[in-house]
Each structure stands twice: as C-alpha cells, then as structure tokens.
Amino acid sequence: xxxxxxxxxxxxxxxxxxxxxxxxxxxxxxxxxxYFLKTRDIVNKYHKDNIVTMQFFQKNHAVLCGTxxxxxxxxxxxxxxxxxEIYSLKDGDQISPFETVLTxxxxxxxxxxxxxxxxGILSRRTSVATNVYNVVKAASVSGKQKQVIxxxxxxxxxxxxxxxxxxxxxGGATAQATxxxxxxxxxxxxxxxxxxxxxxxxxDLVAATKAYQETFPEDELVALVDYNNDAITDSLKVARTxxxxxxxxxxxxxxTMIDQYFLRNQHLLGTFDPRGVNAELIFALRxxxxxxxxxxxxxxxxxxFNESRILxxxxxxxxxxxxxxxxxxxKINIGFTGDNVLINGKHAAKAxxxxxxxxxxxxxx
Numbered sequence: 001x002x003x004x005x006x007x008x009x010x011x012x013x014x015x016x017x018x019x020x021x022x023x024x025x026x027x028x029x030x031x032x033x034x035y036f037l038k039t040r041d042i043v044n045k046y047h048k049d050n051i052v053t054m055q056f057f058q059k060n061h062a063v064l065c066g067t068x069x070x071x072x073x074x075x076x077x078x079x080x081x082x083x084x085e086i087y088s089l090k091d092g093d094q095i096s097p098f099e100t101v102l103t104x105x106x107x108x109x110x111x112x113x114x115x116x117x118x119x120g121i122l123s124r125r126t127s128v129a130t131n132v133y134n135v136v137k138a139a140s141v142s143g144k145q146k147q148v149i150x151x152x153x154x155x156x157x158x159x160x161x162x163x164x165x166x167x168x169x170x171g172g173a174t175a176q177a178t179x180x181x182x183x184x185x186x187x188x189x190x191x192x193x194x195x196x197x198x199x200x201x202x203x204d205l206v207a208a209t210k211a212y213q214e215t216f217p218e219d220e221l222v223a224l225v226d227y228n229n230d231a232i233t234d235s236l237k238v239a240r241t242x243x244x245x246x247x248x249x250x251x252x253x254x255x256t257m258i259d260q261y262f263l264r265n266q267h268l269l270g271t272f273d274p275r276g277v278n279a280e281l282i283f284a285l286r287x288x289x290x291x292x293x294x295x296x297x298x299x300x301x302x303x304x305f306n307e308s309r310i311l312x313x314x315x316x317x318x319x320x321x322x323x324x325x326x327x328x329x330x331k332i333n334i335g336f337t338g339d340n341v342l343i344n345g346k347h348a349a350k351a352x353x354x355x356x357x358x359x360x361x362x363x364x365x
Contacts, residue, residue, distance in 0.1 A: 059335075086363070195252075213242070300320075
C-alpha cells in the first residue's frame, strides 16, 4: 500500500480504558461464541497452568485500527489482566497480509473467551479505517488533497458511531457528521442544512439559508442546492444574495434524477449518464459561479460516492472541493483471525498456521 501523508499523522495517541463504554455483559461471555466459553471451562479443569500465545492477523494491505479498543477490552474483562503479556502495533499503522498485529500471552482461561470479540473489533475498525484511507487517497489524485467528510450516520446502527468515527479519523477523514463520531478523538460534529430545512421554507432555498445564517452566524455558510433539482439556478440565487458570506454549495442529487440544467440544454445529452451528481453538472456549476465572480464559493458533493467514483472525478479534474461519503466506508471487508500458536513457549499451532514474530510490535503496559 502506497502511503499518503495524512493530516492526523503525529496526533494519534493510544486510547485508554476510560475512552470506551463497554457492555458489562462481556465479562459474562454474553458476546463470546459458546464454544470459547466451553473451552475455558475445560482448560480450567484439565490444563489450567498452560501458558498460551495468541496472535492476530488478517490477509490484506490495510490501515490498522482497533488495537487500543482490544487492549482496553482485555484490561477490563480478562481475569488477572496484569499477568498478561501484550504486544501490539498501533492504530494507524500500515499493515501487510498475514502480518502479526497483536499477541497476547497468558493462561487461556484468563482471556481466551475474548478471541472472537477482539477479532470483531479489529475487523470493523480496520475495515472502516482502510476504506476511508483509500477514499482520501483517491481524493488526492489531482495533486490537491480534497477534504472528505464521514457521513455514515444513516447507514448503520447508531451505537457504532463513536468507534466508526474514530476509525474514519484514523483513515484520514478530518470531519464527521455527528458529535458521537468525534467522541473518542475530542472534536465536534459538523454539518450545515438538510433537505428538511428547505422543506420547512416551502422549497425557498434563499429563505432557508438566511434563517440558517441568522441562527448560526459563526458557521461557514454552505447551502444545499439540489432540493428543487435545479442546482445551478439555485446556487446562483444564493450566491447573488449572500455574496462573500456564502462559502460553499452542496449537491446531493439522487442517482435517479436528472438536473433541470440538462432538461433545458438537451443538446448536451447523449454522451454521458446525466443522472445524479455527475461530472458535467459540476463543470457547468463551477463555470456558472465563476462567470459571475463567485470564484470563492466551494463545491461540496455527496450521494453515493465511493473510492472508484471519487477517483474518476479526480482523474478528470472535476472541480470538487470536498466529498461527503457514507455507506461505502462502512463495508466490512477485512477479517481478522486469532490463533493460539505457542503453548508454554513451544510451537502448537494448527496445520497451516505458525507463530509469526513481528519486530514492529510494541509491548503494552
């Protein structure tokens, strides 16, 4: 994986136990596969003095996330946690296929039942961090790093927001849609207006934007301009009304809609897909704004954007200043595996697995 310079580099510190709000039922094995619980009981009966080393890995080039959460889980719910020897990479580290990212050494019955929970933490957090990293990288192809806003609040259960927001931060998204998404790294959510606000003003974008400005005068003024499916017309309306105060316009046109601009200029049709937020619409919007002297107004796009779509926009030089991305960042496509690879310091892994020492691992106190 080719690294890109992320703005968060150098700011990432290990999270502590106090960061997380764990469900106390973890201690009772409520979230552990039953066969782990049965194994704990059997080992405690027959082999309670054995010391095992469990190692965790995955099979992709990825951006690691979830290690601090996994360590905090162990410190909170393992029996005799101070007797465990833990080595780990850090959140934000670039990792390779089969690279060991975490090892835990101790009595199996003290921590083994947490194996699947740790796998799940690492899988989700690393998937989100890697997805975001790839999107941020795509948004830099034109030579200028465009900002990416993590807008995944409506695409998954609300309970996941804090961890997903932190993983997105690790991946390089420096703005999040909700306060919960920022909880673990000490920021606040950001956002401007939804379609619902414009609806409350009967589709009058200028009136809605004026109300927003009067209510939140300290915010940068960004108008949502696709409500009436006439993005260029409405962008010019708010630009003419608010002038220098208008900092940006956001287009979120549905992929099932064709903007009125193309219906008025049907001679442009026939060589591209005119639905949704497409490159030709953004080129036309930028030109319309610039022609009237509104060069300072930035263009924000959202609605179905993912790595490949952003890459296409950037390679074509589409004049987007900021991407809002949601559901594509939440796909879980990286799976971690925990294996017992040593017993009492000797090789004991199943066929096909072996202890893979990693000099990059750091001991965790």
